[in-house]
Amino acid sequence: MKLQFSQVSFSYGTQPVLQKLQLQVNSGEFVSLVGPSGIGKSTIFQLANGLLQPDEGTIELDGKPEQNRLGKLAYMPQKDLLLNWRTVVENAALPLEIQGLSRREAHKRVIEQLDRFGLADWADAYPEELSGGMRQRVSFLRAAITGCRVLLLDEPFSALDGITRVDMQEWLLSMWQTLGITIILITHDIDEAILLADRVLVLSEQPIRQVHEFNVALPRPRTVGNRHLPQFQQTSEQIWRVLREARQPATVRLQRGDNR
Amino acid sequence: MTNGRRQNIVWFTLSIVLFLVVWEAVCRLLQMPAFILPPPSSVLAALWQQRELLFGLHLWVTLREVLLGLAVSILVALVLTFLMNFSRTVERLVYPYLVISQTIPIIALSPVFILWFGYDLSGKIAVTILFTFFPIVVSAFDGIRSADRQMVQLLKTMGANRWQVFVKLQVPSSLPQFFSGLKVAATYSVSGATIGEWLGASAGLGYFGRRASGNFQAPALFASVLLLSFLGIMLFWLAGLLEKRMTGRRRKRKINKGERFL
Incomplete structure (x- = not known):
């Protein structure tokens, strides 16, 4: 675009x-x-x-x-701004939920992308368990998945x-x-x-x-x-x-x- | 259960036993008049002797006042928080009073509420609401407002409307503050019901305690204080339990992770 x-x-x-x-x-x-x-x-x-x-x-x-x-x-801020009560998948699914997708469908789409973004092993991790680089990957995935x-x-x-x-x-x-x-x-x-x-x-x-x-x-x-x-x-x-x-x-x- | 937690329980039990032993010893050795400071043994004896009245009648009366008062407070507080969040007018009209209300000596207002709502159940519920409403609504609304502003903007760039910001961000980020307010309110609610009963009642632990005090029945008075404290502790614990249920997924996982490393 x-x-x-x-x-x-x-x-x-x-x-x-x-x-x-x-x-x-x-x-x-x-x-x-x-x-x-x-x-x-x-x-x-x-x-x-x-x-x-x-x-x-x-x-x-x-x-x-x-x-x-x-x-x-899509916008990716300087601070990762991940929600600490959501897992990696739940955080990345946020924009899809806002677009009106069901929780399940949103999670499914995120999970399909995890491997590509190097996050396959961290699907259910919470932000506090991730390193700074990993958190930025999640933040980037959250921006990219908006479509x-x-x-x-x-x-x-x-x-x-x-x-x-x-x-x-x-x-x-x-x-x-x-x-x-x-x-x-x-x-x-x-x-x-x-x-x-x-x-x-x-x-x-x-x-x-x-x-x-x-x-x-x-x-x-x-x-x-x-x-x-x-x-x-x-x-x-x-x-x-x-x-x-x-x-x-x-x-x-x-x-x-x-x-x- | 972790080792540290088990140790805490052991120490706590130990300190209570020690406290009771010292209390008993002081009463017996200094020959304290029983109407000033009864030994714990006679408090327990009074609790046992009056068990039918205390557990069969007064505890239930107070418990009902407390639970109804708390329930109404929570309900109205949540509705008001919701309205203040979505209407700037409501917020401007109401919020200053909520802040000012924190500084009013609520006890002084209690007789007014009894005057308005009467000497029956509704009067006690009204006083309980007076004690519990403000901590709940202030903590809930401050919690809602505490949501990270940058996070709100990020959600907007995703195309979120106000409702989505409320549900996805503001409500979850308000929970810790809401629950600390609820815990405070849970203990206040017992005070509220007690004061409501002091001002005029024919049943309830507050009424029972005041009557015992008037008759110099210190052991019975202490027994009612013991039950009221127990009630407060139970409510506090319940609020904590509810908090864990609603925000506890993280904690559960953390414990699992800890065990993995053991």
């Missing part, structure tokens, strides 16, 4: 976050969103999944403006330790390839953004008027080893430059002493 922001403006009270933003993510694409904390990455997600509505402009799904987007895009063709992942691996994170990045890539879905990933980690995505969108100014776009010219399938390729280093350097330039004027203002 294609997701498009056309001339979207949004503000929290008097604080503008987006101004006439154009954004497009194509069907089956993997896109990373990178930018400093508080710039409005999560706001873009909340606009996309329908928790927020734009002040101006339209958000289009498959080319058609769509007002009611709740339930049409939505677009997945919004909000810093899904930021709370994991380094080794688990690398495992999960490779796992996510393989899941994306088998499921054939569109993924938009928010991350603070520029290496992660490049390694996973077809395109990296850099948000550097506030309010956000435009995004800096970087195509990642790495062949697929990719592995963590690709970090050492020259194209990778080059893209990384370009992204850093954009982020650093965006910070410069602020530093100058601070030195002049006219910061608010």
Whole structure:
């Protein structure tokens, strides 16, 4: 499914976050969103999944403006947000129950998918019995099982330790390839953004008027080893430059002493 | 049963026996007047002598007041919680009073309720409700509101409506708080019924105890206190049992897992 922001403006009270933003993510694409904390990455997600509505402009799904987007895009939050009174299967079945499936049918569909998501041995485990990586797998399964063709992942691996994170990045890539879905990933980690995505969108100014776009010219399938390729280093350097330039004027203002 | 739990029971029994022995010894050695502090042996004797009155009449009268009062409290509290959750107007109109009500000395209000509801059963039930309603409704509603906000948003992104958020998230996450309120209310309910009986009754453990006190029959008074305490403990235990039943699937599994490792 294609997701498009056309001339979207949004503000929290008097604080503008987006101004006439154009954004497009194509069907089956993997896109990373990178930018400093508080710039409005999560706001873009909340606009996309329908928790927020734009002040101006339209958000289009498959080319058609769509007002009611709740339930049409799957969302995976930073915290796994698993319900501690539900087992792995029961947690993953939650969106299906909300879609109106019977408990039994929902569980059946989840159980069919467990193996694919590496959770076959954990069907009846409760979240507190799982490691951080496992919990994120359940959270990802819960998002994927919705049947939505677009997945919004909000810093899904930021709370994991380094080794688990690398495992999960490779796992996510393989899941994306088998499921054939569109993924938009928010991350603070520029290496992660490049390694996973077809395109990296850099948000550097506030309010956000435009995004800096970087195509990642790495062949697929990719592995963590690709970090050492020259194209990778080059893209990384370009992204850093954009982020650093965006910070410069602020530093100058601070030195002049006219910061608010 | 685990070793630790068995040890706890042994120690608890030991401490009760020790307490009773010391109590008995103090009464006998210091030659306490029996109308001030009767030894436990004479309390038990009074319990036995008056068994037909106590167990045949007064215990049942009080138990009925307590159970009816608690049942009405729970029912009304749940309905009100439900209405407050789904209507902002109801919440704004009612919730401040629930908070303020926590600070009112309820005992002072009890005679008013007797005035309104009379000296028969309905008066006692009304006082019991007065004691138990607020802890239940406050804990239930706070429990409902304690549901994780991010979780609510996640459910909305799945397309959930308010009813689904209520059933799938708010109700289950409110259970721990609801049950701690219910446990408090279970013990309060006995106080409520007792005070209702003090204010005017012709039967019940509270009535029996007050009459015994007026006649300086300390052993009989202590016997009624013992039964009232027993009633409170039983209700507390029942509330705990209900909690385990409704949230206990996890615990059961955990115990199984523990045994696997043994």
